[in-house]
Structures are given as structure tokens and as C-alpha cells.
Amino acid sequence: VGGNTIKTRSFSLVHNRNLGPRYYDSNTPCGFKRNSKTTTTLQLVVPTTAANLADLLEGAVPPSALSVVITFTHPTAAMSTVITLPGWQIPPQDPAVNSGEILLTLDGTCRRTDNAGARVPALKITNDATA
Numbered sequence: 001v002g003g004n005t006i007k008t009r010s011f012s013l014v015h016n017r018n019l020g021p022r023y024y025d026s027n028t029p030c031g032f033k034r035n036s037k038t039t040t041t042l043q044l045v046v047p048t049t050a051a052n053l054a055d056l057l058e059g060a061v062p063p064s065a066l067s068v069v070i071t072f073t074h075p076t077a078a079m080s081t082v083i084t085l086p087g088w089q090i091p092p093q094d095p096a097v098n099s100g101e102i103l104l105t106l107d108g109t110c111r112r113t114d115n116a117g118a119r120v121p122a123l124k125i126t127n128d129a130t131a
Helices: 048-058
Strands: 008-016 019-020 033-034 037-047 066-072 081-089 103-110 111-116 119-121 123-124
Touching: 037 048, 037 081, 048 103, 081 111
Parallel strands: none
Antiparallel strands: 008 037, 019 033, 037 103, 066 081, 081 103, 081 123, 111 119
């Protein structure tokens, strides 16, 4: 996240194309059309530390954004999977206090970014190490 390695307890990634069926005078759907914009959301659950608070809560508050790379490693490098989210933003919030370890749950929205005039998509999945 933002160039730092952060161990997560869990994460949730949702990519919603917001497509809905269209019926066009029929009882069965005969097509699909966009209901709204596509959204990609990422929720990270990480231990609350001073470093995490400073790096995450301050670095991803709009209009700033952090780049997130999720790597699933496999003993065979060509079978590893990398998910790249270049523009993750989270709203300003205070962490919830639980008993025992305090976990920081971060709900953020992933956005497209511009890199030297080229648009970078909000979500990129690479399924091997040679892509």
C-alpha cells in the first residue's frame, strides 16, 4: 500500500459493473444495460499501529490516493497472481475499538489514475509473472 508492505488480516475486493437486465416488452430479459458507473471497492483489515494510521488514514484521504498491490504468491512463480489498484481512496474516519487487538477496517474506492497522460484502469489482474 503506497509502496509499503502491510500484513492484512483480511480484505474484500468488489468490482461492480452495475449492469441490469432489460426486458423490452418481454417477460424474460433480452439484454443488459448499464444502471450506473462501474465501481471497485477494497476493504482492508489491518492491525492498528501508529505507522498504519499515518500511512493509510492520511495517505488515502481524498483528494490524495494510494496505490495498492495485492500479491498472491505460489511456489511456481509463473502461477502467482497480482492485483493492482492504482488509486485507492478512503473517507476520513476513526477506527472502531474492539476488545483485545484493535483492528483498523478501511473501506475505500479504487479510481482510475492518469500516468503521463495515459489512463490507468482502476483494477488490473495479472495472472502470471511474465505478463
